[in-house]
Amino acid sequence: MISLRTKMLSLAALPALLFGSVACTPLTEAGPSAGTGPGQSSAREAAAGSALEQLETLPVKGRAPKTGYDRDQFGPSWADVDHNGCDTRNDILARDLTAVIFKDGSKECVVASGTFADPYTGTTISFTRGNETSTAVQIDHIVALSDAWQKGAQQLSAEERRQLANDPLNLMAADGPANGAKSDSDAASWLPPNKAFRCEYVARQIAVKSRYQLWVTPPEHDAIAGVLSTCPDQPVADASPDAAAAVDIAPEVPESVVPESVPVYANCAAVKAAGAAPIRPGDAGWDPKFDGDGDGEGCTS
Template sequence: MPRTPRPVALLAVVLAAVILGWYSWIDREDASQAAPSDLPATSAPDVAGAPGTGALASEALAQLAVKGRAPRTGYSREQFGRPWRDLDRNGCDQRNDVLRRDLSAISLKPGTRDCVVQSGVLVSPYSGRSVAFTRGSVTSRQVPIDHVVALSDAWQKGAQQWTADRREQFANDFLELVATDETTNSAKSDGDAATWLPPLKSSRCAYVARQVAIKAEYRLWVTAAERDAMRRVLAACPDERLPSGADRLSAPA
């Protein structure tokens, strides 16, 4: 039987290696999307006072570690991964999930599988201000999504020791995301409870309870001044409890 010419045989070997490498790469990509490494559990962790346990916010606050603020060195928004990544894999990014959860009278953009919010009305939980939302390059900024625990605050209170995956999970956690109005969000900036509280006083108990829930969930610490400010707020509402499981991580149906 005639022998295959060496150049042809060599080309066949190279093509086979490329094909096998391609399928191996696809398998790795699928696996990384299906099971990101070192992500925190979506159920309540084994920490007393964790979100979803029905614990009193004041009791959960008492269990948080109290330390000084670490340096802000090395912080950037990019340290917390891609904004609005669809970590719950429902086919819709986190920003639109939050808009659908927090706005009323919404209309959805056709052809987006009921994902993209075209318009709606927000009653800001921080100020009580009613904002008519219309999607657009300028108008969308009127309804920003607030990180309840500011990312730079988290960075200085434990997050800089996390993996990149854990920081990305944190930045896209529904417990951590709330739609609000542009003016109030700008005023808050990256402040903690010691430097900023919602101007709508009736919302402060729920706001602080959510911050406590987030810090308990992710084992972030508080400063002494932050703890004292939280205590003062919760003293006016001693029965305030941590957000329920439905408030923590669930996207709209």
């Protein structure tokens, strides 16, 4: 199978494509709530194969309680799901940035710098990894995990939730402040400031919710329909081959069959006690939690 690294690097020009060929007319000033109610007809009939048509296949019902939600319900943050030695954050940075330079000694895994054309704001960001700079570009879950939890993900298996959290279709590099402003909002309460990207954005949300059998609330449905009323021919978001099939999800291996030669460290104290510090992506026993400052090396202090 083609590795995630090979497929993602082939998408380095994705931001340019997003800005150069967005099949969407800018949203009017009516705002995200403008549109039609669930089951009502749009001004133009939804085209076959369009995101608007796919929207009408999603169940519409109320938000479930957030009770029991925890980020850990979706697996470890930025896990190396395809076992290529690189965590998901670096994989997405490598996919969405251009002019990427990798950190020396990281086996072309840790993104040290690059140029990012942010689709959320329409601005260009020069990314440099560091304690004070890494947060300028963050990785957004297009369908926020908390939102997913309240709209069906509670019924998914742990493995399905892990796939949802690491699916490239649901992940996009984004301007840090814009991502912070979004938080766990759905389309009824937040849309990208860059109106030219809104059609693509909600199409991705629809595709993710369709793939994982999640629902939308009535206000969310109306907000999405309002966006798509300006671009009724917006195609269904690409769920293959690069956007979604790029993740090669391996089944969870029961602890009883994990080879004893593979170290598992509970914390940095255990890493240091084993003489494995500093630990880096690709090293045996690596876990993204060891790299608290995002510099590509763990347990250095």
